[in-house]
Amino acid sequence: xxxxxxxxxxxxxxxxxxxxxxxxxxxxxxxxxxxxxxxxxxxxxxxxxxxxxxxxxxxxxxxxxxxxxxxxxxxxxxxxxxxxxxxxxxxxxxxxxxxxxxxxxxxxxxxxxxxxxxxxxxxxxxxxxxxxxxxxxxxxxxxxxxxxxxxxxxxxxxxxxxxxxxxxxxxxxxxxxxxxxxxxxxxxxxxxxxxxxxxxxxxxxxxxxxxxxxxxxxxxxxxxxxxxxxxxxxxxxxxxxxxxxxxxxxxxxxxxxxxxxxxxxxxxxxxxxxxxxxxxxxxxxxxxxxxxxxxxxxxxxxxxxxxxxxxxxxxxxxxxxxxxxxxxxxxxxxxxxxxxxxxxxxxxxxxxxxxxxxxxxxx
Amino acid sequence: xxxxxxxxxxxxxxxxxxxxxxxxxxxxxxxxxxxxxxxxxxxxxxxxxxxxxxxxxxxxxxxxxxxxxxxxxxxxxxxxxxxxxxxxxxxxxxxxxxxxxxxxxxxxxxxxxxxxxxxxxxxxxxxxxxxxxxxxxxxxxxxxxxxxxxxxxxxxxxxxxxxxxxxxxxxxxxxxxxxxxxxxxxxxxxxxxxxxxxxxxxxxxxxxxxxxxxxxxxxxxxxxxxxxxxxxxxxxxxxxxxxxxxxxxxxxxxxxxxxxxxxxxxxxxxxxxxxxxxxxxxxxxxxxxxxxxxxxxxxxxxxxxxxxxxxxxxxxxxxxxxxxxxxxxxxxxxxxxxxxxxxxxxxxxxxxxxxxxxxxxxx
Numbered sequence: 001x002x003x004x005x006x007x008x009x010x011x012x013x014x015x016x017x018x019x020x021x022x023x024x025x026x027x028x029x030x031x032x033x034x035x036x037x038x039x040x041x042x043x044x045x046x047x048x049x050x051x052x053x054x055x056x057x058x059x060x061x062x063x064x065x066x067x068x069x070x071x072x073x074x075x076x077x078x079x080x081x082x083x084x085x086x087x088x089x090x091x092x093x094x095x096x097x098x099x100x101x102x103x104x105x106x107x108x109x110x111x112x113x114x115x116x117x118x119x120x121x122x123x124x125x126x127x128x129x130x131x132x133x134x135x136x137x138x139x140x141x142x143x144x145x146x147x148x149x150x151x152x153x154x155x156x157x158x159x160x161x162x163x164x165x166x167x168x169x170x171x172x173x174x175x176x177x178x179x180x181x182x183x184x185x186x187x188x189x190x191x192x193x194x195x196x197x198x199x200x201x202x203x204x205x206x207x208x209x210x211x212x213x214x215x216x217x218x219x220x221x222x223x224x225x226x227x228x229x230x231x232x233x234x235x236x237x238x239x240x241x242x243x244x245x246x247x248x249x250x251x252x253x254x255x256x257x258x259x260x261x262x263x264x265x266x267x268x269x270x271x272x273x274x275x276x277x278x279x280x281x282x283x284x285x286x287x288x289x290x291x292x293x294x295x296x297x298x299x300x301x302x303x304x305x306x307x308x309x310x311x312x313x314x315x316x317x318x319x320x321x322x323x324x325x326x327x328x329x330x331x332x333x334x335x336x337x338x339x340x341x342x343x344x345x346x347x348x349x350x351x352x353x354x355x356x357x358x359x360x361x362x363x
Numbered sequence: 364x365x366x367x368x369x370x371x372x373x374x375x376x377x378x379x380x381x382x383x384x385x386x387x388x389x390x391x392x393x394x395x396x397x398x399x400x401x402x403x404x405x406x407x408x409x410x411x412x413x414x415x416x417x418x419x420x421x422x423x424x425x426x427x428x429x430x431x432x433x434x435x436x437x438x439x440x441x442x443x444x445x446x447x448x449x450x451x452x453x454x455x456x457x458x459x460x461x462x463x464x465x466x467x468x469x470x471x472x473x474x475x476x477x478x479x480x481x482x483x484x485x486x487x488x489x490x491x492x493x494x495x496x497x498x499x500x501x502x503x504x505x506x507x508x509x510x511x512x513x514x515x516x517x518x519x520x521x522x523x524x525x526x527x528x529x530x531x532x533x534x535x536x537x538x539x540x541x542x543x544x545x546x547x548x549x550x551x552x553x554x555x556x557x558x559x560x561x562x563x564x565x566x567x568x569x570x571x572x573x574x575x576x577x578x579x580x581x582x583x584x585x586x587x588x589x590x591x592x593x594x595x596x597x598x599x600x601x602x603x604x605x606x607x608x609x610x611x612x613x614x615x616x617x618x619x620x621x622x623x624x625x626x627x628x629x630x631x632x633x634x635x636x637x638x639x640x641x642x643x644x645x646x647x648x649x650x651x652x653x654x655x656x657x658x659x660x661x662x663x664x665x666x667x668x669x670x671x672x673x674x675x676x677x678x679x680x681x682x683x684x685x686x687x688x689x690x691x692x693x694x695x696x697x698x699x700x701x702x703x704x705x706x707x708x709x710x711x712x713x714x715x716x717x718x719x720x721x722x723x724x725x726x
Contacts, residue, residue: 124500127492127629128491128492128493128500128501129490129491129492129501129662130491137487137491138491138492138501138504141501141504141505141507141508142504144504144507144508144511145504145507145508145532146532148507148511148528148532149525149526149528149529149532150525152515152521152524152525152528153521153522153525155521158515158516158518158521158524159516161515161521162512162513162515162516163512165511165512165515166512169508169509169511169512265662265663265665266490266662269666274665275662275663275664275665275666276665299492299628299629299638300628300638300663301638302628302637302638302639303632303638
């Protein structure tokens with residue numbers, strides 16, 4: 001396990017009360033008594049280290065057309081947070097507040113507000129400068145607007161409601177975990193189609209980059225994860241960066257994030273790019289996808305639908321790799337986020353996946 | 364006075380309790396006992412009919428650098444509303460609710476929250492698909508996010524706070540009156556510079572289109588207001604449309620709205636335009652402006668500052684007329700909004716203004 005994931009595991013064991021110190025948690029984590037499993041094997045997603053431990057509340061998303069569900073944790077904010085491998089007392093305290101204040105407030109508000117249409121929010125956010133991976137300001141705002149009255153009406157005390165509103169308002173990435181789960185819940189039903197070369201999962205664990213295809217069952221095809229190009233926070237450089245990590249590339253797998261970056265030119269500015277570069281990245285992604293989204297559209301491309309459904313065969317044939325937006329974690333446990341940037345997926349997992357699909361077709 | 368303004372005057376007299384019926388109000392309005400005066404002559408702005416009557420609460424904006432203030436009413440929402448000339452019982456009831464519930468809630472919340480930086484909100488909104496004239500979804504969201512916790516904390520009852528949040532959430536144009544007043548408060552200090560051909564006001568009253576220059580004192584230069592090209596609501600056509608109306612062209616005067624339409628390609632779609640058209644309209648406005656804004660920037664133009672400070676001499680010399688986004692009112696009183704669209708300002712007021720400035724320089 002890479003540094004930030006080790007840090008997040010330490011934090012989760014402290015949060016769960018399974019260890020009293022980081023040293024104790026490390027021993028426990030290495031003892032073989034803790035079971036680890038990828039989120040994606042449980043219809044779940046988590047950004048960066050992506051740790052979901054038994055007591056963490058999750059959002060439950062429903063795909064109304066197919067009846068399946070997806071799950072994600074709630075976003076903690078930026079900086080020193082569990083998903084970037086930090087595990088100090090402030091991190092654990094925040095997680096406890098999220099469990100005991102934020103989660104009950106959202107649960108009651110959602111019950112009162114009824115159905116919240118995330119597809120509609122994402123479609124609007126793409127018209128408002130978000131690609132809902134590295135920019136979630138608009139989607140967070142729209143989600144906040146939709147729920148705030150119900151949060152106020154169902155809260156036992158106004159002060160508690162205000163603290164929940166402030167927590168969401170303080171974090172423009174609050175929606176990220178929802179855009180990830182919204183992508184997951186749409187992609188899961190695409191799995192298991194015989195002969196299909198469509199990519200249903202791209203995920204990174206900070207060491208390897210893995211993909212799954214619709215036509216190759218539960219198999220993971222992996223290769224080493226690259227280190228992203230990034231805008232680093234003051235005092236940090238690419239030397240500090242962990243290789244790419246997290247389930248958030250599920251947004252690109254669903255045609256959002258880097259695939260929709262034309263909607264969000266502010267992101268390529270991070271790494272010195274122009275708004276034309278942002279258009280070009282999205283235009284390239286049409287080359288490796290099977291369809292254009294009928295609901296998610298890009299204003300600066302005359303409301304063309306986002307490039308959706310990565311065809312692994314096209315990726316390998318054309319040598320065009322998926323373009324991914326990402327956050328960057330420090331490679332050591334306990335430090336946290338050091339930047340944000342972009343990268344192209346590595347070729348190896350896609351090459352192996354095509355070979356895997358071919359082998360299956362020859363059977 | 365044009366139809367929608369007559370409707371709004373009737374509504375304001377009913378709201379103020381100065382008349383019991385529309386017929387009574389019409390007689391009173393025509394009697395000579397009611398004084399009418401342009402908002403702009405009182406550091407104020409109002410969209411469309413722009414009626415501000417004595418009991419209506421207003422936002423008070425401060426230009427911190429110059430110390431001056433500007434005022435605007437609060438936005439009522441869409442459809443049958445006073446500013447579009449409607450005056451039915453629902454319109455009056457809503458205005459009373461705004462006076463007795465919305466205004467006290469916002470006043471207390473603003474006192475608690477302290478300074479709200481509208482310049483910052485507008486700068487962000489331009490990165491989020493708004494040009495803050497015909498699109499205010501992002502700016503409304505950001506304003507809502509900034510104030511919601513304080514509204515909750517200062518409200519006597521949670522239900523009252525929730526009703527205020529719902530009112531703002533139901534109206535993506537809530538911020539419009541603030542973007543107008545923010546433009547007004549910035550432009551007013553530009554008035555009174557000797558020889559300056561910079562336009563400090565563009566306004567329409569549904570009959571005439573008027574401009575004021577920095578170097579020509581209180582003089583208005585006017586010409587007939589044109590009828591906008593628009594997307595009309597079902598059942599209405601250009602035949603129903605009143606000529607262009609309202610103080611909202613103060614946003615264009617300040618480099619926003621139609622001048623920043625490259626930030627908001629959804630608006631040119633209303634009238635069949637492409638995202639390239641939106642870029643082109645903004646690029647043209649650089650031809651007739653004196654500067655580029657250092658804070659308000661357009662993502663799709665590589666974050667170039669918005670074209671700011673219309674130079675009346677350039678307008679007349681180059682024959683390029685200011686491009687304005689606008690709502691469209693029915694030409695008869697009492698009906699309300701029938702569409703939204705765009706138009707070019709008429710040439711006559713600008714030609715007269717240049718002549719007026721020249722006459723003053725010859726004195």
